[in-house]
Amino acid sequence: MNTFDIQPVNSNTAAALTHKINYKTKPLGALGVLEKIALQVGCIQDTLAPALHHPAIVVFAGDHGIAKEGVSPYPQEVTYQMVYNFLQGGAGINVFSRQNGIAIKVVDAGVNFNFEAHPDLINAKVGHGTKSYLTGDAMSEAECSTAIDKGAAIVKEICAEGCNVIGFGEMGIGNTSSAAIIMSLLCELPLEQCIGRGTGLNDEGLKKKTAVLTAAMDYHANLDKTPFNILKTFGGFEIAMICGAMLKAAELKMVILVDGFITTAALLVAAGIDTNVLDYCIFSHQSDEQGHALMLKKLKAEPVLHLGMRLGEGTGAAVAYPLIKSAVNFLNEMASFESAGVSNKA
Template sequence: MRLLDETIQRIERLDEGMMGKARERVDSLIKPPNSLGRLEEIAIQLAGITRELYPAIDQKAIITMAADHGVYEEGISGNPQAITLAQTLLFEKGYPGVCAISRVSGAKVLAVDIGVKGEIPDDAGVIKRKIKNGTDNMAKGPAMTREEAVQSIEVGIEMVNQEAKKGINLLGTGEMGIGNTTPSTAILSVLGNCDPLEITGRGAGVGEGGIEHKAAVIRKAIALNKPNPTDGIDVLAKIGGLEIGGMAGVMLGAAANRIPVVVDGYISTVAALIAASIEPKAKAYFIASHASLEPGARLANELLGIEPMLNMDMCLGEGSGAALAFPILDAAVSMMTHMATFAEVGMEI
């Protein structure tokens, strides 16, 4: 808990003075006012985060947290749970979708075992930070203890602190875990005060009982554990996932280190809600990448108050949407760096 508390204390508001300078430059560039839309907003946000008018975001990384879920035994997924382990082992080979997309922007992908059921070999190229072999079954009791929930957040913070020392200046969040739309939807149901059936989707493949059964399991878990919607750590502990906590930690760590963090899709956005509930100032450092196809994604983004940049009908996860959005941030910085102002070209307006 000490690391989490210290991290929260380090999170500051964005640099309003630098954002003002960025706005002045954006408004004076050789273009009609606001004609580059969201690109202008991103450039200004990046200036406020980094305290630099021309920020460097050339050292990129996606941190993908991998974990399993005890609620899998309730039949909420049609996929074998062993896929989590098998897929995590493929990251070093660069086979998953996030790895392929990350090649476009030169981002490295770091796979972290924070709670995979089963053992990861030492030579697998996976960062081993396992807290336990998956969460407990939230339909029978809390998914984890409060201490384990805090530990999962602190793993994410530690990852960012390590990468910051290596010069990483742009981060993205990702996850890997069969069944993880179930705890994500449970969290969203509590924070959004809605019935699970309204926001429950198929995920990577729903079990034989269908969406109705999946929603019923979520409803049962919430009724049993009674998570406190005003305490993000309590919600995470009772009905969440280790990788969700890990991603929340990445976001808090990024904010503490003044590093912009691109949020992937549905599950990452739910993690962002947990992070923002722990420290609201952190939200200013988040950039939403894409609108996931999962039914709860719209509500999650509305609660977070951040509009995604892309609508690509994606729902893969892994950090794939964040990786796809990285070049847009590069374009925003290039606009600020290379586009001239009217004064610089001797034009009067």
């Protein structure tokens, strides 16, 4: 696995940015969360006049061996079928990205299907899905490292094309199971607080999912619980690629729009590798998937939106992006008391 050189955000700019924000023609703090976002983006870019260029969302798709254990109400084939939906422009992430001028990149990280070449599909396949972690590791060390490196390489290329604000989405039947175990181990929380209904399990399905994941954790009870080991043991190719993508985006000083439960699980791993990645993250929303609120609490993160969404695909990041843009625009375009000739409070 490549190493990453992530520098902490330059806090020296914060004082000047705060002054600029406070002296806009508005009551102090009147733009609420938008002011916090403006401050963060300005610090990330180390400027009083930040700009968002060529926003992109990368959707990584991968299959999971654990899906064959009945942890999802949907068959594994839905993963590749949804990739085709992304490529045809028919998914939720396509709709919201078109609306908000965000470029979409779709990546085959490890789908159990052989796609024909497509101009809008990046072939980064590490394997035809992970193995079931009920009886072994999901990935070998080499596979996990390769996935992390491929995610990083994809972001490096997107950044070179002029993008400086990026979000990540995912598609993979069974990936809420991986995310739940990753969360349980890295947040040190009971598994029951981390498992949710995923794509819509009923009570009986949720009970079965809990039993399967509990058995998997028992099987790996003696695991050396480093972030990398947890990822290779329980993760997915798409989750590993998102982890590498986030680390590289932070190294390149890009603004990272964090989506929901799965991508935040990838971020837990990334932050375990280098905590400085968190300086570059804006948390777009709080997912309705059980566990995400506790993930955000662990990361001391304040989500921009609470819309009860749990679609994945990067949809939360796409829906939140206009608010990030609003924060940058008010900072750059709103008059100050001095420039507008408006009296400030006494």
